[in-house]
Amino acid sequence: MKVAVKILPREVLLDSQGRAVHDNLKNHQFHLNSCRVGKYIVLDLALENKEEALKEAKKMTEFLLINPLIESYQLEVLEESQSFHKN
């Protein structure tokens, strides 16, 4: 079972990457209020039970994938039909 980990810098933090992307888009006449840049990580786990998979993914995320001082995250179980890459 695959679990996606979506990570964003916390709201209180100045996200310098997001700001740079924001400025670039603005300079190209795109309109947007703000932009924040984070990470998207897909964990392929040898577990078939959704709850167990989420529990394990949470453990991994809090152990290594995020730094709670600066980042928040969300987990999402990916169904077989949800392919990130479309041919």
Added chain:
Amino acid sequence: MKIGVLRFPGTNCDFDIYEMIKAKNHEPIWLWHQDQFQMTDIDQILVPGGFSYGDYLRCGALAAKSPVMKSTLEFAKKGKPILGICNGFQILCESGLLPGVLLRNKNLKFIDKWVSLKLENSNPYFYTQAHQSKIKLPVAHGEGRYYLPSEELKRVQDQGQIWFSYEEDINGSLNQIAGVMSAEKNVAALMPHPERALWEWMGGADGFSFLADRGSL
């Protein structure tokens, strides 16, 4: 003293650190990231700068979970001294030995220049015999913006854990913080590079006093 030097894939200030230890007549001992070590063999640990694990995920994050850091955490728990420089500072923050975290510089640029620093609180192990409260050292980092949530910052300040601050705001660091210490003061780290300022011909010699003289501790 026997001083252990941690080496990760991507560490690149290890030989400068080696020379710094030799300059003080101490004995450097390489400690590879995949190895654990016996604490009795080592008096101090230095965590050099560089780009451990290519700065993947977050700077210092992968190094913080490596086998050598298991022994290093034990070493710190026993109250033994550890000094981190640049990426070493980032690793010590990620491992939880030091409070806070280092973020991308405010102006997004890699900053490589000499800076003036102010000694905020002295440390019992590193830069001990120094008489100057203002020193000049080079910095070279892309992620040196020190950050800590405000309530924790207050605690860290109240406990005298701020070691050095920049005289000018160079990277957006909170309160211009350049170096911090653990509550027990045995773990200390800074973003500037004392090992790149050992002799006057390097542009300055203020880094020479960071390690204690032989037999003085």
